[in-house]
Structures are given as structure tokens and as C-alpha cells.
Amino acid sequence: MPSEIQGSCACGTIRFTLDGEVRNLVNCHCTKCRKLNGGAFSSYAVVRKADLRFGAGEATLSAYHLPSGFTKYFCRRCGAPIYNANPDFPAHRMVFLGALERPEEVAPKMNIFCSTMLDWAGEVAGLTSFPEAYTR
16 A cells, blocks of 8 residues: 555545555445445545645535534535544544545455445446446
8 A cells, every 4th residue: 555645626626645554444334424425335544634634725625514423524616525524533534535546556445334235235346347338
């Protein structure tokens, strides 16, 4: 795994670096993640709060605060999610793998909240697949 990982939002306004050790890489299958991110699950790099450094656009971050205390941070221009803050782990940030410049260099090591995993989520690798978009 690279020692320094670069990331950005979809429009490039927000740019950040992950310094130091990635503490964990997870796929989260909780209902909150599905509602907040519109997918079957969310993939995160868990890093220390101090290891998430912004090089540009930090003022463009918007926050959505859930009643449970979780906060989702995203780009107010393009809507791309950047990271979540979990009140149970205040010294850490859950950075979306999709926000990383080279997500192929890291891979989740575990699934969490499997009790709420969608029944079909574990079967995704076995679906008919195409190298690019499906065409008729």
C-alpha cells in the first residue's frame, strides 16, 4: 500500500492527501451507508483524523449531520462524498475509496454490518460482466 495516497472530489475542487498508515479498509453494509451514498454498500479507508490533509478546496466541504452523530462530508459543487466522521471513533475518518486517485492500489479487507447486507451483494462478482458499457 502506498505511504501517501492522493484524493479528490469528482470536479477536482477538493484535493487531499492521506499521510501515514491506513488503519483499515472496509465495505460497510449498514442501512445508513446505503441511504447516504446510494449504493448497496460503501467502501472506506479508515485513517487517523490527523492523517487527512487538504491541499485545496477544504472550504468547499459541506456536511450532513445525522441524528445519530455521524457526519458525511462532501463537495458542495459536485456532491461527491469525501469522508464520514463517526462519533464512536472521533480520532479517525472514513475516507471513501471512490475519492482516491488510485483506488486500485488499495482493497477492502473486510465487510461490516453484514446483518443488513443485501441478499444479492455477495453475488456481484458472479454477474455477467462487460469491460465497458453494455451495448446492444
